[in-house]
Amino acid sequence: MSLPVYLSSQGKRLRIRSKEAFSELFSPRCKAPFIEQINAADQRIRRDAPNISQGALSNVHGAWYEWILGFHFWNHFVENGGGILAVKLPNVSSFDVADLFEKDLRDYIFDLRQKVAKASNVELVTSNPDFFLCDVGQKNFSALRDRGPMTDYSSENIVFLDNLFKSLTGFCNLDNIEGFMASKTSFRPDRRLQIPHEGSLMKAIYAHLVTRDWILSPRGLKYYAVACKVGEPDRRALKTVATHSIVTVADLPKAAVDEVFEVNDSGGLRRFLETALVNHR
16 A cells, blocks of 8 residues: 655655645644644544654654744734744754854854864854744845745745745844744753753853944844743743853843743734734834
């Protein structure tokens, strides 16, 4: 019996083709909570492939959730005529987050990495946040708006979301970068450690760039975390300090994660959009 289009075999092991599965099994017209949509997709795949491993299913959940969010982030951006755009980032193995910045700032980051390595036996190693938030503004929005809003989860739209970051590579500066965001279907204990560590590093690099550019009143960098389900233990664990902000008494300690959002349906999504993707500054 032939396999569905969203499954492939590697020897005796079955692999889920995440893009094909998303296009086939999800619809933006579905009003069920996002985690229920993911669970329903799992059940459908298990009917087609009872021997599929839980690991294979878990490996694609993060990408599915990011595409759902990316779809709504893009449509919000288009419908509001520009402004702040949240863009999905690829893995650090295929893209350096420093390349988002204009050349002078990118060179500062490369210089910092080299000096850290030269000064001691350590490296400035960072992961890529799941999304970055940039104030594209009206002028630069004109180059993107012809794409229009998305109406379905087609393969073409998914590829567009995956490659949108290329349109803003080399564009970001200290005036238009809003921040970064981590998106997880759930906050496991290990993720509770990863997320504030990532937020703290991003903010430390931003503080370094501000110092190098002699900006006395920087607008600041935000770092958010979203998940399908957020409990009180998650909020307590993520309410930790950005490490660089406690080494000086010249300023108040700053949060590594500015705010945590439960984004599992249209209501949670709206709260995030109205808080994080609206320019209040």
